[in-house]
Amino acid sequence: MNAAHMITVANLSITTPTGRVLVRDANFGLSPGEVVVLVGPSGSGKSSIINALSGLLMADDAHWTLAGQVHLAGRDYDLSREPCNIGGLVFQNNALFDDLSAGANARITADHTGKVDPMLVDLIAQLLHDVDPNLPVSSCSGGQRQRIAIARTLLANRDVLLFDEPNSGLDKVAARRLVQLIRQMCHQMGKPALIVAHHVDDLLPLADRVFYLDSTRRRLRELPPDAAALDAALVGESSAAAEDGGGEPVAASQAWRIKPRTRWRWMLHYLAEYFWILCASPLLLGYVMLGAGIVGFVSVWFGFNYDALGDFVRSIVHDDALMGIGFIEMTVVIPLIASLLMVACNNAVVTADLGNRVLSSQFRAMSNLGIPARRYIYVAVAVNMALAGLLLTVLSEVVASFASYQTWRLIFAGQPFELWMENFYREFLRNHHTLWIHGGWTLFKVIATSTVATVTALLIGARRKESVISINHAIARSIVIGASATLTIHALVAVLQF
Numbered sequence: 001m002n003a004a005h006m007i008t009v010a011n012l013s014i015t016t017p018t019g020r021v022l023v024r025d026a027n028f029g030l031s032p033g034e035v036v037v038l039v040g041p042s043g044s045g046k047s048s049i050i051n052a053l054s055g056l057l058m059a060d061d062a063h064w065t066l067a068g069q070v071h072l073a074g075r076d077y078d079l080s081r082e083p084c085n086i087g088g089l090v091f092q093n094n095a096l097f098d099d100l101s102a103g104a105n106a107r108i109t110a111d112h113t114g115k116v117d118p119m120l121v122d123l124i125a126q127l128l129h130d131v132d133p134n135l136p137v138s139s140c141s142g143g144q145r146q147r148i149a150i151a152r153t154l155l156a157n158r159d160v161l162l163f164d165e166p167n168s169g170l171d172k173v174a175a176r177r178l179v180q181l182i183r184q185m186c187h188q189m190g191k192p193a194l195i196v197a198h199h200v201d202d203l204l205p206l207a208d209r210v211f212y213l214d215s216t217r218r219r220l221r222e223l224p225p226d227a228a229a230l231d232a233a234l235v236g237e238s239s240a241a242a243e244d245g246g247g248e249p250v251a252a253s254q255a256w257r258i259k260p261r262t263r264w265r266w267m268l269h270y271l272a273e274y275f276w277i278l279c280a281s282p283l284l285l286g287y288v289m290l291g292a293g294i295v296g297f298v299s300v301w302f303g304f305n306y307d308a309l310g311d312f313v314r315s316i317v318h319d320d321a322l323m324g325i326g327f328i329e330m331t332v333v334i335p336l337i338a339s340l341l342m343v344a345c346n347n348a349v350v351t352a353d354l355g356n357r358v359l360s361s362q363f364r365a366m367s368n369l370g371i372p373a374r375r376y377i378y379v380a381v382a383v384n385m386a387l388a389g390l391l392l393t394v395l396s397e398v399v400a401s402f403a404s405y406q407t408w409r410l411i412f413a414g415q416p417f418e419l420w421m422e423n424f425y426r427e428f429l430r431n432h433h434t435l436w437i438h439g440g441w442t443l444f445k446v447i448a449t450s451t452v453a454t455v456t457a458l459l460i461g462a463r464r465k466e467s468v469i470s471i472n473h474a475i476a477r478s479i480v481i482g483a484s485a486t487l488t489i490h491a492l493v494a495v496l497q498f
């Protein structure tokens with residue numbers, strides 16, 4: 001370490017949650033603009049070191065033990081006590097937010113960073129000159145996705161750029177072009193980059209220094225970059241690559257000139273996104289309406305046709321029977337069916353959505369970029385689940401009433417609508433007090449159900465996920481617990497209500 005280092009790390013030790021020491025008393029420094037490659041055997045702890053510098057290890061669900069000090073621009077971090085998020089991390093799988101467009105992936109970071117340096121805006125416009133910002137990230141090529149991830153990390157404006165195996169899956173030329181790009185960015189911004197890599201042949205010629213993590217001794221030591229044999233052959237190709245990528249930006253780059261906007265727009269964005277998914281998706285509406293229609297039909301059809309009274313007595317008890325069917329349908333059966341169908345569908349959607357975000361490191365990326373992702377998504381889910389409970393119950397009552405009326409007309413052809421109306425809603429029409437009491441209970445059970453289902457889906461969905469299979473199990477658990485809670489709440493409230 002020397003005085004020119006802008007960041008110094010002293011006595012860094014990392015122990016995994018299972019008690020394995022990965023590195024002990026590592027000391028190193030990083031100077032402005034330099035590119036440092038970190039190598040070592042698989043599983044030695046390279047990613048853990050960059051996760052420690054980006055504040056992600058301490059935020060991990062599992063309990064890691066860290067020790068050491070980081071010194072940066074007059075500030076000291078004691079890693080055993082506080083997270084140190086000085087590094088912006090480009091994840092190996094890019095961890096792009098796949099529900100946002102390419103441009104929105106960058107904008108959401110810019111909007112959570114504060115003032116964006118105009119030099120950085122130019123740099124990003126060049127970097128993404130061939131990417132249409134309106135394109136979904138899933139439609140971008142692998143290289144474009146990687147550059148979007150880099151641009152997003154640049155916008156977070158951290159003091160050091162961290163890359164986790166950025167060249168994995170790239171061919172020789174693309175890998176060299178990427179390191180050259182990283183090098184150029186570091187020079188322009190005066191920030192160091194620490195790159196974790198397995199395949200270093202392409203990186204060594206452009207690296208300023210190399211750190212080796214010795215997994216036997218758990219020590220970090222500096223090696224001379226052994227680029228001598230590679231340099232001559234690589235310089236020609238990489239300068240060709242630089243020429244290739246350094247042309248005039250095309251028209252799309254104008255759209256990448258990011259103007260900061262208020263963070264509230266992101267809260268509204270997530271509220272609108274989840275409103276569509278949880279309250280207004282045609283599939284959800286169609287299935288809830290089908291359920292309500294069937295209940296409306298069944299209760300009237302079987303209520304009148306399968307009694308022991310016979311045609312004559314049925315017409316005598318008609319008014320009271322219709323009143324009873326209408327009252328139970330509106331206060332008990334329809335709120336239960338609407339809640340149950342809503343919870344089964346939405347708990348699956350929310351759990352799958354969060355599980356995917358956890359598995360693909362999207363939450364970790366957002367936290368590294370300073371985006372309060374959990375706050376946005378949890379609030380958006382909670383508000384829209386409550387709204388879905390209310391809207392779908394009201395919609396179901398309308399549909400069930402319509403189905404009940406049509407069924408009643410089939411049985412009692414020629415009877416006036418007013419007769420049905422007067423009796424079906426008699427309990428509510430004749431006594432406004434009843435309307436308020438039972439309306440209040442219905443509101444209570446719908447909101448209680450939505451709240452419990454939301455908490456269930458968020459807790460299960462946001463837990464650590466090891467694989468797609470664990471997401472599938474989480475979805476099943478979330479539906480079963482959410483539906484059971486719904487049945488229990490409605491049953492308990494029915495006992496209190498009557």
Ligand SMILES: Nc1ncnc2c1ncn2[C@@H]1O[C@H](COP(=O)(O)OP(=O)(O)OP(=O)(O)O)[C@@H](O)[C@H]1O
Nearest residue numbers: 016017018022041042043044045046047048049062
């Ligand atoms: N949550 C965890 N609990 C226990 N051990 C863990 C946990 N996460 C990672 N490890 C272990 O920590 C060690 C270091 O992991 P890390 O990802 O830092 O290694 P790496 O050097 O980057 O490996 P690779 O080069 O293969 O990506 C590994 O042996 C890994 O199994």
